[in-house]
Amino acid sequence: MPHPSTTRFDRVWGRVPRLAYGADYNPEQWDPATWREDTALMREAGVNLVSLGIFAWSWLEPEPGRLDFTGMDAVIGLLHDSGISVDLATPTAAPPRWFSHAHPDSLPVTAENVRLAPGSRQTYCPSSPAYREHAVRITSALAERYGDHPAVVMWHVGNEYGNANAHCFCDTSAAAFRTWLHTEYGRDLTALNDRWGTSFWGMRYSAWDQVGPPRTSTGSLPPAQWLDFRRFSDAEHLSCYRAERDAIRPHSPGRPITTNLMTGNFAEADYWRWSREVDIVANDHYLNAEDEHRTAELAFAADLTRGLAGGRPWLLMEHSTSAVQWQPRNLAKAAGEMARNSLTHVARGADGVLFFQWRQSAFGAEQWHSAMLPHGGTKTRIWREAAALGASVARVAEVAGSVCEPAQIALAWDYDAWWALELPDRPSRDMVYREELRGWHRALWTAGLRCDIVPAPGRGLEPSVLPREAADTDNSEADDRPKDAEAPYRLLLVPSLYAVAPGTAEALAAFAAAGGHVVVGPFSGVTDLDDRIFPGPYPGALREVLGLTVDEFLPLAADERTSLDDGSTGRTWAERVVPAADTAVDARFTDGPAAGGPALLSRSLGLGTVRYAATRLNDASLRCLLPRWATAAGCAPALPGSGDGVEVTRRTGPTGSWLFAVNHTVTPALLPATGYELLAGQPVEGELTVPPGGVAVVREDPA
Ligand code: GAL
DSSP states (O other): OOOGGGSHHHHTTTTOOSSEEEEEEOGGGSOHHHHHHHHHHHHHHTOOEEEEOTTOHHHHOSBTTBOOOHHHHHHHHHHHHTTOEEEEEOOTTSOOHHHHHHOGGGSOBOTTSOBOOSSSSOOSOTTOHHHHHHHHHHHHHHHHHHTTOTTEEEEEOSSSTTTTTSOOOSHHHHHHHHHHHHHHHTTOHHHHHHHHTTTGGGOOOSSGGGOOOOOOOSSOOOHHHHHHHHHHHHHHHHHHHHHHHHHHGGGSTTOOEEOEEOTTTOOSOOHHHHTTTOSSOEEEOOOOTTOTTHHHHHHHHHHHHHHHTTTSOEEEEEOOSSOOSSSSSOOOOOTTHHHHHHHHHHHTTEEEEEESOSBOOSSSTTTTSOOSBOTTGGGSHHHHHHHHHHHHHHHTGGGTTOEEOOOSEEEEEOHHHHHHHTSSSOSOTTOOHHHHHHHHHHHHHHTTOOEEEEEOTTSOOSSOOBOHHHHHTOOOOSSOSOGGGSOBOSEEEETTOOBOOTTHHHHHHHHHHTTOEEEEOSSOSOBOTTOOBOSSSBSTTTHHHHTEEEEEEEEOOTTOEEEBTTSOEEESEEEEEEEOTTOEEEEEBOSSTTTTSEEEEEEEETTEEEEEESSEEOHHHHHHHHHHHHHHTTOOOOOTTOBTTEEEEEEEETTEEEEEEEEOSSSOEEEEEEEEETTTTEEEEEEEEEOTTOEEEEEEOOO
16 A cells, blocks of 8 residues: 555645745735845745635725735745745635625624624625625636746635634525525525424524524524524535635646644534635644743644544645734743744644745834844844744755544544534533533643544545454545544544434444443533434433443533542532443542442453443543543553653654654753754664753664
8 A cells, every 4th residue: 555645645745845834925014125035034944835814805906806916926936036935815714895895795693693894804694695706716817917927836725714704694694594594404494494493482483584594683692593593504614615716727737735724722614614615725823922821732733634634634724933922911932932832743743834924014014013023134043043943944845745644533523513412401510512612632641642523423535433343444535534543443532522413322332342442421412413412311322332321411510520539530510420330430429419420331342341421520530530441442552651741643754754752841861762853963873862851853764
């Protein structure tokens, strides 16, 4: 079997420099003399790729229909002459003021029926025909002009779809939503009434024209209406992306087309769907500077992005060199932190590291956001670190195209479950999907155990979750995704999968039957994808596979904790669980509303096991239990030296393997390695020392 990096997915990258290093470049903020200085300094910093002109629509078309490419021609020419490749943006995230004034009905409307004014970016309704027409028009003009320009190596469509305009509640959206619902419900209004549960409070629709977006009313709306509206809104943004992508494609063969996702925290897009529509998965990732778990968060976001990329290399399209400007307190990154963060992403599969933005703005909303070239120019710490990082990226460029060694643990991530769990009117606002998933991931990270993030079982979305025995014999050619990246998982973690698709229980049972081990977290399998509670005892969809029923869900008060007799601690949540005859109780609640009842349960199923946790385990408990369950599932131990703030990962390719060690701690880390350390340019014979806050990348000796 060819190595993954020789598959079609590697060819998709075309002439994109790898490892890519660079930033968003917004030349419309500067004069031509500055452009010349910029390209010279970019070379000095090792920049080889810039995302160009993301918000440049009004620069390119200052008046309706008057296209002016003079500036863009000059900038692309300068970049080309400097050997810097261009990821050319379509500027459609920022429609010009003239457009908004000519088409006021393209401005988004809030749930309270307030039409937003022009003046910022993403001031468009994704269903607006005028917006769509003009977006494709400017995109086509750019693609015709620059599609085969030798400097243009890839395309950046729009920007962070939905970030500021996730939902629009205008009449155009309402009509588009009805059309979407017609398809979804086969024009059957009774089916819609049933699935939305509109007999509650007597809200049944008697005609289609009464159906619309979940506009603000006196109180709560049907949860299923919100779920469908979110799916619809996401589909509208995706169709805007597709229209531009398809307009570019014929003019720019061989150049990958993508858009920048926000996999870390954006709740309004189903990125499993988006990732199938982009040639290269690209992610923007910003840390919350005051997040005490921000180091583990980096690994989480990178693992999620790699999962969305199906294990293939991906691109870190944006992060910050230091502070952002949009948090309550915008803390600077400490010395070395930028490099550590960037290389953490590379260690977890990124084939490029780019920033927002190249030159720090002198004016405008983001003038206090850090950049590669700060206000103070090249005499600054940030500049020195950015230039040093450029050199580091070049030194490790040989890892390009290699993939992360597959993990044996899979963590299921699902957007429908996320959306449904966090609707209003749930048992507890403290059941926060992303926090729960982050907590499970962080416990593995602390123990040095790697995991891949995969679609929830039963979604029919690849990569499938296969136990080792099945994966080893899998010859399926359903797609040419690298099979090495389709990990032979032994342990499948399913925290708080509240809403489930049909087939989820069967998929879990099949995984366990074939020898896989499953751990399901609290409040899972409770509703279908319309948020309808399954009939019979909880958790309707999963009670058979889990071998238990839940008599009652018992949320805890904000600061309340519940103790388990194995020493673990739960928070937020407890359940009164009734085990089936063949289900073992591994730990009981010793206090709290479920005192005396089962808290951790397990049963054998086929060749594997299924476990259930009936509470949100706190960090310390997850740190203790997850490694234990991983060992019981036969997972290999963490790479030596990995854990407690030292990340050790491996990328492999046809020409070799590379060990990445990122030391987030304040003491030196020692780990076994033999080969050649690329950053310092030194042989490593048996033992590697990674200084506090440092990073090492060892090309391993084949032995
Ligand atoms: C991103 C956005 C960039 C810039 C950055 C600041 O969300 O794509 O254009 O605004 O945030 O952190």
